[in-house]
Amino acid sequence: MPLALLALASLPALAAIYWLRNRYRRHTVSSLMLWQDTLQSKEGGTRINRLQTPLLFLIELAVLAILAFAATGPRFLSATTHLPLKVVLDDSYSMRATVGGAAAAAGDVSAKLTARDRAIKAIDAELRGGTYAVQFVLAGREPRVLGEPVRDVAEAMRQLDGWRCGSSESDLERAIAVASELGGARSRVLVITDRKPDTEPKAGLVEWRAFGVPTANVAFVGATRSRQPDRQRCLFEIANLSATATKAELVIEKVADGAAESSGAGVIERKTVELDANATRNVFIDLKPDAPAVRARLTGDALPVDNDVLLLRPIDRPVRVHVNIADQALAAQVNRALDAVDNVTRSETSAELLLTDGSSIRATDPRLWAVRFTVEPDAVPYLGPFVIDYNHPLTDGLALRGAIWGAGKTQDLPGRPLVTAGNVTLISDVEQAEGRHDLRIRFTPGSSTVQDTPNWPVLMWNLVQWRASHTPGPRDANVKLGDDAAIALDPRTESVTVTRPDGAVEKMPAGAERLLIPADQPGVWRVVTNKGDYAYAVNTMHRNESDLRDLASGDWGSWAESDKFRWEYRNIAWVLALIAVTLLVTHMALISRSTGKGVTNL
Amino acid sequence: MDDAQRNALLAGQQAGSRYALVMPRRVPLGLVGAQVGRQAGSSLDFKDHREYQPGDDLRRIDWSAYARSDRLTIKLYREEVSPHVDILIDGSASMALPGSRKAEGVIGVAAAIAAAASNSHYTHNTWIARDGCHPVMHGSDPPALWQGVDFTYKDTLHSSLVQLPPRWRSHSIRVVISDLLYMGDPLATLQLLSNNAAVIAVVQVLASSDTEPPQRGSIRLVDSETGQLQEVFVDASTQKRYRAALARHQENWSRAATQVGAVMTTLVAENVLDQWDLSPLVEAEVFQPA
Numbered sequence: 001m002p003l004a005l006l007a008l009a010s011l012p013a014l015a016a017i018y019w020l021r022n023r024y025r026r027h028t029v030s031s032l033m034l035w036q037d038t039l040q041s042k043e044g045g046t047r048i049n050r051l052q053t054p055l056l057f058l059i060e061l062a063v064l065a066i067l068a069f070a071a072t073g074p075r076f077l078s079a080t081t082h083l084p085l086k087v088v089l090d091d092s093y094s095m096r097a098t099v100g101g102a103a104a105a106a107g108d109v110s111a112k113l114t115a116r117d118r119a120i121k122a123i124d125a126e127l128r129g130g131t132y133a134v135q136f137v138l139a140g141r142e143p144r145v146l147g148e149p150v151r152d153v154a155e156a157m158r159q160l161d162g163w164r165c166g167s168s169e170s171d172l173e174r175a176i177a178v179a180s181e182l183g184g185a186r187s188r189v190l191v192i193t194d195r196k197p198d199t200e201p202k203a204g205l206v207e208w209r210a211f212g213v214p215t216a217n218v219a220f221v222g223a224t225r226s227r228q229p230d231r232q233r234c235l236f237e238i239a240n241l242s243a244t245a246t247k248a249e250l251v252i253e254k255v256a257d258g259a260a261e262s263s264g265a266g267v268i269e270r271k272t273v274e275l276d277a278n279a280t281r282n283v284f285i286d287l288k289p290d291a292p293a294v295r296a297r298l299t300g301d302a303l304p305v306d307n308d309v310l311l312l313r314p315i316d317r318p319v320r321v322h323v324n325i326a327d328q329a330l331a332a333q334v335n336r337a338l339d340a341v342d343n344v345t346r347s348e349t350s351a352e353l354l355l356t357d358g359s360s361i362r363a364t365d366p367r368l369w370a371v372r373f374t375v376e377p378d379a380v381p382y383l384g385p386f387v388i389d390y391n392h393p394l395t396d397g398l399a400l401r402g403a404i405w406g407a408g409k410t411q412d413l414p415g416r417p418l419v420t421a422g423n424v425t426l427i428s429d430v431e432q433a434e435g436r437h438d439l440r441i442r443f444t445p446g447s448s449t450v451q452d453t454p455n456w457p458v459l460m461w462n463l464v465q466w467r468a469s470h471t472p473g474p475r476d477a478n479v480k481l482g483d484d485a486a487i488a489l490d491p492r493t494e495s496v497t498v499t500r501p502d503g504a505v506e507k508m509p510a511g512a513e514r515l516l517i518p519a520d521q522p523g524v525w526r527v528v529t530n531k532g533d534y535a536y537a538v539n540t541m542h543r544n545e546s547d548l549r550d551l552a553s554g555d556w557g558s559w560a561e562s563d564k565f566r567w568e569y570r571n572i573a574w575v576l577a578l579i580a581v582t583l584l585v586t587h588m589a590l591i592s593r594s595t596g597k598g599v600t601n602l
Numbered sequence: 603m604d605d606a607q608r609n610a611l612l613a614g615q616q617a618g619s620r621y622a623l624v625m626p627r628r629v630p631l632g633l634v635g636a637q638v639g640r641q642a643g644s645s646l647d648f649k650d651h652r653e654y655q656p657g658d659d660l661r662r663i664d665w666s667a668y669a670r671s672d673r674l675t676i677k678l679y680r681e682e683v684s685p686h687v688d689i690l691i692d693g694s695a696s697m698a699l700p701g702s703r704k705a706e707g708v709i710g711v712a713a714a715i716a717a718a719a720s721n722s723h724y725t726h727n728t729w730i731a732r733d734g735c736h737p738v739m740h741g742s743d744p745p746a747l748w749q750g751v752d753f754t755y756k757d758t759l760h761s762s763l764v765q766l767p768p769r770w771r772s773h774s775i776r777v778v779i780s781d782l783l784y785m786g787d788p789l790a791t792l793q794l795l796s797n798n799a800a801v802i803a804v805v806q807v808l809a810s811s812d813t814e815p816p817q818r819g820s821i822r823l824v825d826s827e828t829g830q831l832q833e834v835f836v837d838a839s840t841q842k843r844y845r846a847a848l849a850r851h852q853e854n855w856s857r858a859a860t861q862v863g864a865v866m867t868t869l870v871a872e873n874v875l876d877q878w879d880l881s882p883l884v885e886a887e888v889f890q891p892a
Contacts, residue, residue, distance in 0.1 A: 024820045024821060027821045029826065030696035030809070030826055031785075032825045032832055036847070037847050
């Protein structure tokens with residue numbers, strides 16, 4: 001085809017021929033008298049002459065252009081059925097970037113359009129230009145189908161309302177794979193993104209269209225809030241994602257707990273942050289232990305979403321522990337280890353975790369987890385080999401090599417073995433139907449050295465944290481966009497309602513002990529259950545996604561290159577050739593008619 | 603005159619020396635050359651007697667006859683006509699058409715006529731029509747001595763004749779050399795020429811580019827005299843129309859020449875200069891081989 005386009009060079013050649021032909025040669029004559037007849041004739045026929053010369057020229061020009069176009073083998077879509085089209089939509093938040101810069105500041109409307117806005121226009125044009133059954137696949141961290149295939153353009157455009165561009169990343173490869181799987185071998189795949197492909201799509205199955213514009217950006221790329229005994233500390237990482245130094249105005253303010261927006265009255269700090277090119281600066285602030293949520297904002301730029309961070313108070317989740325162990329030596333070891341864990345509170349009446357060496361346990365409260373120690377007089381020291389199920393949260397970090405574990409020989413433990421010495425189970429876990437766990441630990445301190453190794457506090461710390469993780473509520477108050485927000489539910493939970501930052505409400509299934517909610521939208525999320533209300537904040541803090549310097553625009557790949565779609569196209573070269581012949585006949589007719597009439601200027 | 607024109611002058615003189623100027627049959631007045639004129643004159647040849655009329659030259663009274671008849675009688679002698687040729691060269695700029703050898707042809711033809719006149723023992727005088735008709739320096743001498751022939755006049759031959767007519771010799775043979783390519787009534791011009799002339803010969807000298815229009819293409823025409831521009835696309839039809847216009851123009855001149863008893867012939871400068879073929883003048887009975 002590119003070679004055929006070389007034929008277009010004949011157009012300027014023809015124009016040159018006409019120009020040279022029509023260029024006036026200077027000719028000195030004795031008198032213009034003898035030319036009067038010719039001149040008068042020319043003036044009398046001006047209308048005809050002036051019309052016909054460009055007409056013939058235009059006809060010849062059109063013929064050459066048509067033939068050149070025909071040589072490229074043009075085809076048009078001839079299918080009458082709706083062609084399957086899968087549109088992979090980059091759902092990352094960089095698609096919400098505008099052009100920014102001086103143009104946007106000057107009020108240029110086009111400069112305020114995001115890549116998503118531009119892409120939607122292109123999608124609309126594509127859908128209106130063809131006959132498709134279109135289905136959208138969102139390419140976020142995980143591919144997600146936006147809806148069923150639709151044939152109506154308006155309906156398809158309505159589906160795009162669900163394309164929010166809030167993901168922290170876009171796994172386009174997987175999304176393309178899903179789209180291809182959904183569509184089958186005859187389906188076209190259209191990728192809409194803001195970056196160019198790593199490798200240009202081949203085989204004509206995928207068309208890749210990018211709508212990004214490289215732009216400088218200043219963004220929060222990290223933010224944490226931690227609790228310390230006498231204060232809370234916030235850290236904000238601010239990155240200048242450009243090749244030039246810049247300044248950013250940082251405002252940190254208090255926000256009432258649970259409020260999505262600040263009142264504006266509680267500014268904690270306002271400062272100008274100077275940033276070198278490609279530099280990242282950390283900003284710390286200390287808060288009172290009871291300080292509410294804080295919001296940090298940066299000066300507006302091309303991507304507003306990463307200029308805002310909301311940090312809720314860290315979740316304080318103490319575990320009420322009751323130790324009821326008769327063996328003094330064991331009790332002392334247990335209490336000593338529990339004292340080293342910061343979120344342990346002692347409570348005998350409303351304990352959530354009971355550690356005991358007895359057999360009597362109140363099993364009616366589903367919140368009460370029990371750890372039963374079995375101290376055996378005939379215990380023997382086990383040197384190993386110890387087998388540890390590291391998939392259990394209780395065993396995280398345990399390393400028993402070199403330790404001596406004292407336990408009996410014969411007693412078998414019910415439930416899932418977590419630690420064994422050979423074929424002797426030392427720790428087992430029994431999960432009850434209501435979600436409660438009973439741990440069995442065969443441990444005789446007199447025959448063991450484990451309590452003298454780091455393994456002992458590790459085991460106790462794991463035990464408390466494991467129990468804490470099952471305390472109803474979010475695991476973390478502040479979640480990074482793209483991660484999963486883990487919500488522990490009370491076993492008696494009957495209803496769960498999740499309210500997204502944009503106000504969308506979603507009913508979630510109750511019954512599970514833990515709910516994992518993809519944090520795919522920045523802002524404050526709310527989870528309401530019949531056992532409690534919870535909130536957590538999601539923030540965009542992804543350097544790669546906020547770095548807009550690699551954005552690109554352009555088209556890559558073409559469905560027309562695929563042999564699979566060739567049958568859907570009809571070659572129209574013969575039609576063009578026919579038009580060219582018709583024009584040539586007209587051309588000759590005009591010439592012969594004009595010659596017959598004695599018109600001079602043809 | 604430049605060297606080319608000077609060479610043409612000499613070549614024309616040499617070519618004209620092979621011819622003699624012929625008195626056309628339609629010469630209406632007097633004798634030409636050594637023959638007697640029709641009117642009584644001052645020659646020695648006696649013609650007749652007539653009665654004296656007031657105003658007659660008293661020296662011509664035949665006193666012998668008065669003695670015999672007592673009547674004053676005038677002795678009439680035949681008039682002796684001195685043959686003379688006035689050559690009028692059109693000095694307009696078109697006669698030196700750029701890109702042609704027209705000026706050389708005009709000068710050569712004028713020289714040939716002067717040389718032929720000398721062969722016929724005619725005296726000659728040469729005039730150049732510019733802003734009025736002026737004698738060419740040494741125009742009565744052999745052509746080789748002529749000076750001051752140039753073609754710079756920006757108007758027509760007719761306007762020059764009107765502005766300042768030549769001081770023609772009475773009853774002279776008048777030869778006009780021009781391309782005749784100007785608008786106007788040929789008869790009006792020829793009447794100015796024919797006043798008191800014995801005979802008039804109109805020699806039209808054209809360049810080959812005057813006779814043949816330019817080749818096909820877009821042409822920007824430039825009038826050699828006025829500088830006026832006109833653009834035209836030349837093709838076969840245009841060429842045909844041009845040739846027809848030239849033929850019609852020549853026909854007009856020829857018809858006018860007939861009306862005043864003049865002869866007219868056309869020469870193409872390049873053809874003349876190539877071989878000095880003056881046969882058209884012979885065919886027009888202006889020349890005859892010497």
